[in-house]
Amino acid sequence: MAWRSWRNYYKDVAPFTVLVAMEFIIAGLNTLFKAATLTGMSYHVFMVYDYAFAALLLLPAPFFSYRSSVLPPLGFPVLRKIGLLALIGISCQITGYTGLIYSSPTLSSVMANLMPAFTFILAIFFRMEELVWSRSSSKAKVMGTIISITGALVVTLYKGPPIFKASKPSMSFHQPLNSFGVDSNWVIGGAFFTAQFTLIPLWFVVLTQIMEEYPAELTVIFFYNFCVCFMALVVALVVERNASAWRTWSDIALASVVCWGIFSSCMNNTVHSWALRLKGPVYVAMFKPFSTVAASALGIIFLGETPHLGSLIGATTISIGFYTVMWGKAKEATLEDSGSGSSNSTTVDPPSSQKVPLLQSYKNRTSVEPVH
Template structure:
């Protein structure tokens, strides 16, 4: 593999996905501030944020049809876009409802199951190879388990403080079960969300095979979600005053979420899903908890606890174990392809064919 190919297939996906997880932590913090200070409805928030992303990506279908060969928009493809939008929208709404019934910490804990669900679905749909005798497959399994375990350690185990900051902060940590919460109902909604996320990953990969234009897929997805969110939102929030957004943190949160979340983040994930596959992308989910802890200590003045250090270390070991397994699997596939090209049978066939043609 050339240096350019290595950068495109390995360095760039890793760098962009880590960057997007950092951006997501900031967007989540901004969304929490907007909902607490301005009491904006999440139905309204989702509708506006996805509408902003759809407007930004509006020219993409025209450029896609000019630059590459894509199939025409028939009824079947439109229905698949709508189904993909329905899955994504349902995932987000169930997540918001689950957090309202429980807490963000429980949401973070259950989100760590996304790599496991994605790995199982990818094997079922034959997007991932599983051979227990292969060291790459064993590395992916062990790494996935380690990453999930480390994320649970960060969320559920506090431990003694390691670094105590001297200035007040807004902590990213919240109790697992806040007063008046319904943990069982919240957990069911959150489990539904994080079962739908791997289904969305798999569906997006299949959609990219049928309609190979990343930005166009992201545009139609955002358009479907914004329309669906507007319909549901008007039923859930019939008061038009709830849809009026003033020049405050709510507007800033909507614009940032639309530009960096619904537009850029989904576009990067769509591209990474096509290049590296769903399991690779899902492995960054536990990593975001370690990123949130690090950003909380550096920028918000959170206290660093021993549980966070231990959990982040386990997450890192598991994450890089999976990365090693994926890299070795790709290297083995490349060696097999090179071996097939250099095999005697592959070289004899054209020669035999040429002699046959000369005889004729």
């Protein structure tokens, strides 16, 4: 009984808890990064230092994986997929950082609510989700996806009047916060965030396939960080011709590099790898709306952001779409559970038509227990 309780905690409670916590942490990191860029920090150089620091933290991981007798060999096919993952990841980071410079962490978190919809679309394309028009659950998922995209268009194209005037920010910077506060830059920021949150679901799908072949989170993320660091270095050497951009900046910029290296490039990526192996990409993407409230509060308190009506309407619309998709997912899971329960009463083996999660296929091919 104790073992069953621990197993249920590991598979259900633990992923929920850590994913919620990571969304609040990422919202805080976005606020810290926005503050650092206002001091003149180059985000291209920031990426090099960030991923180099994260790779250094995870440097011992490949040694333990190499000595492990339960892991499959780390061959070229897996390394090639990690390289593809790094290419997608650096594209996500560049578009995300550019969006933050043009707009705000609040807009980033609001637009992040698009991820469940985009992940659902990609999951259908990669045959990881089933779409049956005769089922209300499928109709709800499609309708929720359309509503979420509509909300994203609202929050991007309509800023609206301020809801209330924020108080003076608790941090002071050399550059005023609203230097990019015109509507054109808000739209540009929203466009970059749309690109970012279209690429992240693809990142989830590729990482899910990597974890299926090589279920060692720390080692995979080490090679991922190393590849992204190398790619970011090439980009930074081309873009940043001024040598002064490579020097250490203010205290808040240095703190941003360290915090991003520890909590995002290292911890967040490792947590997502582990959760993707257990639950799949759609489950992981559904936690993005938790960051909206945290980012809004941090932006108002620390950056002096003024909340606008467009953000409120768009966030509400996206949330409605998000929970519509999740209702469809929950109803679908209930139908699958009841179907598997009735079939198990007559036979031990599941029917061939029963849907098998993507992350389960590695376990079906080997009897080796997953490595944590």
